[in-house]
Amino acid sequence: MRYLPLSTDDRAxxxxxxxxxxxxxxxxxxxxxxLLKGLVDLPNHMTEMEVEQNFEAYSAKxxxxxxxxxxxxxxxxxxxxxxSVDYQIQRGEYLTAYTPYQxxxxxxxxxxxxxxxxxVAQITGMDVANASMYDGSTACGEAALMACRVTRKxxxxxxxxxxxxxxxxxxNLTKFTxxxxxxxxxxxxxxxxxxxxxxxxxxxxxxxxxxxxxxxNDFSDLADALHERKKLLVIVNTEVVALxxxxxxxxxxxxxxxxxxxxxxxxxxxxxxxxxxxxxRQKYVRQMPGRLCxxxxxxxxxxxxxxxLSTREQHIRREKATSNICTNAGLCTLAxxxxxxxxxxxxxxxxxxxxxxxxxxxxxxxxxxxxxxxxNETFFNEFTVRLSNNAAEVVETLVxxxxxxxxxxxxxxxxxxxxxxxxxxxxxxxxxxDDMDILVAELKEVLK
Amino acid sequence: MMNxxxxxxxxxxxxxxxxxxxxxxTGNRGLAQVEGLIYEIGDTQRTGVDLPEVEEFESCxxxxxxxxxxxxxxxxxxxxxxxxxxxxxxxxxxxLGLYPLGSCTMKHNPRLNEKVARLPGxxxxxxxxxxxxxxxxxxxxDTLAHWLKTLTGMPAVAMSPKAGAHGELCGLMAxxxxxxxxxxxxxxxxxxxxxxxxxxxTAALCGYKVKPIPATEDGxxxxxxxxxxxxxxxxxxxxxxxxxxxxxxxxxxxxxxxxHAIGGYFYCDGANFNAIVGKVRPGDLGVDxxxxxxxxxxxxxxxxxxxxxxxxxxxxxxxxYAPIPYVVMGEEDFDMVxxxxxxxxxxxxxxxxGQMGMFTRALAYMMSHGADGLARVAEDSxxxxxxxxxxxxxxxxxxxxxxxxxxxLFDDRFLKDTGVSTLDFSKAMIDEGYHPMTMYFPxxxxxxxxxxxxxxxxxxxxxxxxxxxxxxxxxxxxxxxGRFTGAPYNAPLKRLDETGAARNPVLRWTAAE
Numbered sequence: 003m004r005y006l007p008l009s010t011d012d013r014a015x016x017x018x019x020x021x022x023x024x025x026x027x028x029x030x031x032x033x034x035x036x037l038l039k040g041l042v043d044l045p046n047h048m049t050e051m052e053v054e055q056n057f058e059a060y061s062a063k064x065x066x067x068x069x070x071x072x073x074x075x076x077x078x079x080x081x082x083x084x085x086s087v088d089y090q091i092q093r094g095e096y097l098t099a100y101t102p103y104q105x106x107x108x109x110x111x112x113x114x115x116x117x118x119x120x121x122v123a124q125i126t127g128m129d130v131a132n133a134s135m136y137d138g139s140t141a142c143g144e145a146a147l148m149a150c151r152v153t154r155k156x157x158x159x160x161x162x163x164x165x166x167x168x169x170x171x172x173x174n175l176t177k178f179t180x181x182x183x184x185x186x187x188x189x190x191x192x193x194x195x196x197x198x199x200x201x202x203x204x205x206x207x208x209x210x211x212x213x214x215x216x217x218x219n220d221f222s223d224l225a226d227a228l229h230e231r232k233k234l235l236v237i238v239n240t241e242v243v244a245l246x247x248x249x250x251x252x253x254x255x256x257x258x259x260x261x262x263x264x265x266x267x268x269x270x271x272x273x274x275x276x277x278x279x280x281x282x283r284q285k286y287v288r289q290m291p292g293r294l295c296x297x298x299x300x301x302x303x304x305x306x307x308x309x310x311l312s313t314r315e316q317h318i319r320r321e322k323a324t325s326n327i328c329t330n331a332g333l334c335t336l337a338x339x340x341x342x343x344x345x346x347x348x349x350x351x352x353x354x355x356x357x358x359x360x361x362x363x364x365x366x367x368x369x370x371x372x373x374x375x376x377x378n379e380t381f382f383n384e385f386t387v388r389l390s391n392n393a394a395e396v397v398e399t400l401v402x403x404x405x406x407x408x409x410x411x412x413x414x415x416x417x418x419x420x421x422x423x424x425x426x427x428x429x430x431x432x433x434x435x436d437d438m439d440i441l442v443a444e445l446k447e448v449l450k
Numbered sequence: 451m452m453n454x455x456x457x458x459x460x461x462x463x464x465x466x467x468x469x470x471x472x473x474x475x476t477g478n479r480g481l482a483q484v485e486g487l488i489y490e491i492g493d494t495q496r497t498g499v500d501l502p503e504v505e506e507f508e509s510c511x512x513x514x515x516x517x518x519x520x521x522x523x524x525x526x527x528x529x530x531x532x533x534x535x536x537x538x539x540x541x542x543x544x545x546l547g548l549y550p551l552g553s554c555t556m557k558h559n560p561r562l563n564e565k566v567a568r569l570p571g572x573x574x575x576x577x578x579x580x581x582x583x584x585x586x587x588x589x590x591x592d593t594l595a596h597w598l599k600t601l602t603g604m605p606a607v608a609m610s611p612k613a614g615a616h617g618e619l620c621g622l623m624a625x626x627x628x629x630x631x632x633x634x635x636x637x638x639x640x641x642x643x644x645x646x647x648x649x650x651x652t653a654a655l656c657g658y659k660v661k662p663i664p665a666t667e668d669g670x671x672x673x674x675x676x677x678x679x680x681x682x683x684x685x686x687x688x689x690x691x692x693x694x695x696x697x698x699x700x701x702x703x704x705x706x707x708x709x710h711a712i713g714g715y716f717y718c719d720g721a722n723f724n725a726i727v728g729k730v731r732p733g734d735l736g737v738d739x740x741x742x743x744x745x746x747x748x749x750x751x752x753x754x755x756x757x758x759x760x761x762x763x764x765x766x767x768x769x770x771y772a773p774i775p776y777v778v779m780g781e782e783d784f785d786m787v788x789x790x791x792x793x794x795x796x797x798x799x800x801x802x803x804g805q806m807g808m809f810t811r812a813l814a815y816m817m818s819h820g821a822d823g824l825a826r827v828a829e830d831s832x833x834x835x836x837x838x839x840x841x842x843x844x845x846x847x848x849x850x851x852x853x854x855x856x857x858x859l860f861d862d863r864f865l866k867d868t869g870v871s872t873l874d875f876s877k878a879m880i881d882e883g884y885h886p887m888t889m890y891f892p893x894x895x896x897x898x899x900x901x902x903x904x905x906x907x908x909x910x911x912x913x914x915x916x917x918x919x920x921x922x923x924x925x926x927x928x929x930x931x932g933r934f935t936g937a938p939y940n941a942p943l944k945r946l947d948e949t950g951a952a953r954n955p956v957l958r959w960t961a962a963e
Contacts, residue, residue: 003821003823003826004552004559004818005558005560005818005819005906006823006826006827006830006906007832007906007907007908007909007911008833008888008905008909009909010596010832012908012909013830013833013911016833016834016836016837016909017833018836019840020613020833020836020837020839020840020852020853021840022836022853023564023831025829025832027853028634028829028832028833028836028853028854029698029729029730029853030680030731030790030856031698031699031700031728031853032698032726032729033700033703033735035734036730036731037729037730038728038729038730038731038825041728041821041822041825042600042601042728042731042824042825043600043821044601044816044820044821044824045817045820045821046599046820046822046823047818047819047820047822048817048818048820048821050818051564051817052817052948053542053566053814054465054562054565056817057566057569057572057585057590057698057879058566058569058667059573059658059816060569060571060572060586060587060590061566061570061572061586062585063514063571063585063586063589064571064572064575064585064586064587065571065575065579065583065584066570066571066574066575066585067574067576067579068570069570069574072574072576072579073494074578074579076578077578077801077802078523078576078577078578078802080576080740084498084499084527084566086498086527086530086531087833088560089531090534090535090538090817092530092561093535093538093540094539094543094544094545094565095538095545095546096538096541096543096681096753096754097539097543097545097559097564097751097753098543098544098556098559098751098752099541099542099754100556100752100754100755100756100885101752101754101755101756102541102556102755104542104876104880104885104886104942105940105942105943105946105948106541106877106880106942106943106945106946107540107541107885107938107942107949108540108541108542108754109537109540109541109942109943110537110538110539110754111541111754111755112542113485113487113535113537113540114534114658114754115754115958116487116957116958116959117488117959119897119957119958120487120489120958121522122585123957124520124521124522124681125520125959129955129958130690130957130958131958133755134756136612136613136616136756136757137800137801137802138802138953139800139801139802140612140616140799140800143850144832147904149740165801166798167798167800167801168801169804170797170798171798171799171800171801172625173772174796174797174798175655177796177797178623178655178656178657179655179656179657180625180657188842203868209483214565214932217514218511218916219514220513220514223680225717225837226947237915238666245516246516247515247516248511248515249514249516249517250516250520253479253516253518254830254958257857262801268546269573269574270573270574270575270576270808271572271573272572272575272576272577272584272587272614272798272802272803272804272806272807273577273801273802273803273806274757274759274803274804275612275759275805275807275808277624283577287955287957292813293755294955295957296951296952296955296957297847297951297956297957298946298947298948298950298951298956298958299946299947299950300943300944300945300946300947301687301936301944301945301946302943302944304943304944306943306946308946308948308951308956310948310951310952310957311952311955312952313645313952316615316647316648316650316651316857317646317647317648317891319647319651320647320650320651320660321650321654321659322649322654323651323654323660324652325645325655326612326615326618326619326648326651326654326655327650327743328614328615328646328647328648329611329615329743329756329757329758330755330756331615331756331757332614332752332754332755332756332757333751333753333754333756333757334753334756334757336687336753336754339531340804341497341532342522343488343492343523343524343525343533343534344497344498344525344527344528344530345497345498345499345522345523345524346492346494346495346496346497346498346521346522346525347494347495347519347520347521347522347524348494348495348496348522349497349499349501349518349524350522351520352497352501352504353499353501354503354519356501356504357506358509358510358511358926359504359505359507361510362507362508362509362510363507365510367744367941368885374747378510379510379512380510380511380512380514381510382511389934397580397950398582398614400826401580401582401583406576406579406583408581409578411576414788415710416789416810417630418745430626431501431502434722449741450606
């Protein structure tokens with residue numbers, strides 16, 4: 003077995019040193035009937051080549067986004083990741099390192115985390131960011147819990163234009179700790195009135211920008227109104243490239259910003275692993291969940307980095323911790339940081355413009371199609387259209403012609419027939435003009 | 451010069467002079483290079499990507515534009531490669547040496563797994579693209595689920611939890627939902643004193659109070675104390691098995707029976723599943739729910755702190771309450787159930803479907819080993835740990851009688867009167883080229899040192915580790931405290947001021963005023 007170095011002779015020698023006769027003597031504490039007499043009912047070991055062939059077969063049975071004109075976004079985006087990012091994250095020193103609890107021999111991971119926290123704080127326009135959460139949706143759930151801790155209130159008002167999965171995660175994470183989640187209906191392109199729902203028991207309002215349907219809002223007035231009432235504003239972002247073009251949540255007055263960082267450095271991976279971004283104001287730092295990396299000095303006065311403020315965390319505070327999170331998205335944060343460093347201010351803003359420009363182009367190309375109406379007045383790289391036909395059926399028809407046309411929102415709102423004809427279309431820098439023209443032609447055909 | 455194993459380390463007489471005390475212009479010491487932050491070596495004008503020109507267009511941002519400079523530092527590609535390569539060399543890693551971190555299972559990460567996780571039909575598929583276009587992915591998830599159910603002897607598995615603690619939350623939420631369905635939510639979860647911190651933290655997230663159960667003198671759950679604590683208000687007991695002292699809970703069946711007798715559930719923390727995989731099925735021990743850290747037992751890389759994956763196997767009683775989504779086999783194709791139609795599922799734990807990238811790696815690891823290889827994984831990991839225990843117990847203080855499972859627990863009695871603490875001892879291991887073992891955990895012994903070599907280590911490697919440990923113990927006992935109290939001396943940095951870091955937190959770079 004190629005991964006197991008002990009030889010038969012080694013095993014015999016080691017058993018002798020331990021003074022037992024055979025390996026099962028080391029399993030004596032297992033109740034006798036529970037120790038398996040034979041092997042479990044699964045195939046035996048395979049060669050490297052056989053395993054690889056198995057996975058090539060799995061891979062061949064799915065349609066890779068890059069192999070067809072592809073327009074699905076809705077919280078996960080197909081961007082181009084430079085080759086050097088994937089090379090670096092496969093270096094054994096990063097890939098096979100543990101959580102950096104021993105700072106003297108973990109400065110590589112720690113310094114990259116510090117760079118990550120700095121970049122996330124900058125792009126969100128906030129004071130501090132943590133070293134990542136599992137993904138955007140769980141970060142959003144944790145933001146709701148944190149807002150409840152800060153305000154000592156339990157009511158969470160959630161925008162109807164927040165990603166439906168995020169709404170579900172907030173509901174789930176707060177359900178057994180007396181959280182009260184106030185739902186709203188999706189409004190597509192209409193403004194929402196959230197401030198009137200705020201009462202004394204309210205902890206926070208959670209909104210998304212750009213929202214699930216692609217609309218861009220300036221939440222500055224909402225932030226002011228909430229702060230007057232001593233409530234928190236949580237702003238969610240699921241397409242982090244957008245923050246290279248639109249006003250940051252911090253500039254709008256958000257108290258907590260959470261986001262999905264997958265777009266930078268990380269592939270689609272069928273939904274995970276991704277990287278949850280979590281940023282807040284300095285005054286709330288001790289209420290944050292998750293790991294934090296901080297600057298310090300070593301015994302010689304040299305600068306170094308350590309995990310810090312761990313008295314918030316489960317391994318110290320146990321049931322009084324700010325969260326139960328332990329493992330985070332380590333390697334995905336590294337991919338994010340390296341990609342962001344390669345972009346820099348200039349590349350990040352350029353990438354944002356490129357995404358927006360492409361999306362505007364597709365919107366214009368779709369303008370003349372009968373049976374299709376673009377609903378957004380504002381958008382970044384994603385917009386919502388109303389079709390004359392059932393959107394899920396349209397998408398299925400186009401799949402047969404090797405086009406993946408977008409997300410029929412009925413997949414996420416099965417109980418809202420009024421949304422059956424709604425489709426969300428996303429464009430990134432990877433979308434070519436040919437892709438757009440094919441989509442336009444296919445939609446014309448199917449909607450005629 | 452020869453080291454203690456008789457291997458040459460340098461030309462006689464020259465090794466001690468290589469690091470003479472003079473300053474260098476750069477601050478570098480040969481290959482030990484100083485590396486600044488991206489903000490110190492880069493700037494906002496530099497970039498390492500070439501992007502196509504943006505054609506003229508009419509903005510639809512609606513005036514909500516970002517006008518101020520963000521301040522992001524950029525590097526060109528050669529600069530970025532050098533920066534991150536230099537930083538990488540300041541890390542310890544499995545690829546560099548044995549990682550004896552108890553309860554963390556730092557085993558070899560096969561590169562085949564990285565390769566297959568990057569296949570386009572796995573890595574480049576979107577979680578919301580049509581189900582008809584992701585049949586391979588659903589097949590893969592279903593196959594992994596089958597392996598996990600077979601290895602644990604459990605009828606169901608929830609795949610979406612993102613890591614171990616997320617899996618614990620999944621299990622406890624299923625338990626609470628099952629109890630609430632009977633109109634009996636209850637309010638208490640029992641957990642041994644030796645439990646991971648995530649156990650009580652998770653119970654609190656589920657609205658439960660945690661009552662600690664003491665350990666017996668032989669390092670196991672005190673069954674009498676546990677029975678004493680059981681009552682109609684106890685929802686569950688959370689037990690790690692093998693436990694965090696590295697021991698198999700001999701009375702595990704009695705524990706399960708006792709909690710079942712009062713209508714509660716048995717949550718098993720599967721962090722230490724590596725010791726028994728392929729040898730013992732938790733389903734045969736009365737377990738109702740158990741998470742499996744794919745980043746431990748099934749070798750998905752730790753990546754400096756994640757990502758992990760924490761699927762949870764569930765008993766028949768808890769399966770109806772499992773979170774959405776889950777994969778089912780339809781008449782011809784696989785399908786993904788994304789909305790609860792039974793009214794029983796406790797809800798959604800995360801956007802999308804879980805850690806696909808980790809599923810792929812874990813399944814590749816499982817297929818590579820097979821039923822025969824996985825049993826051998828458990829055996830070799832237990833053998834290596836017992837070999838360490840047998841080879842060190844005469845000179846260090848083993849906390850409990852063996853045999854142990856895949857990790858061996860020592861405490862600091864052997865350091866009594868030496869002036870050397872567990873922390874100092876661990877830091878001296880760094881100077882010997884090793885990552886320290888898990889220390890000060892579990893909390894049930896004083897100055898704990900928990901050593902888990904894993905099955906990835908050859909006998910030669912374990913022998914060197916043992917030799918190193920014996921050497922350090924002898925030095926400590928001989929009063930050679932200097933090498934301990936200020937250690938490490940040979941790492942990229944000396945001991946860091948963690949107290950100062952917490953007192954005055956500096957958590958991000960800011961431009962000088």
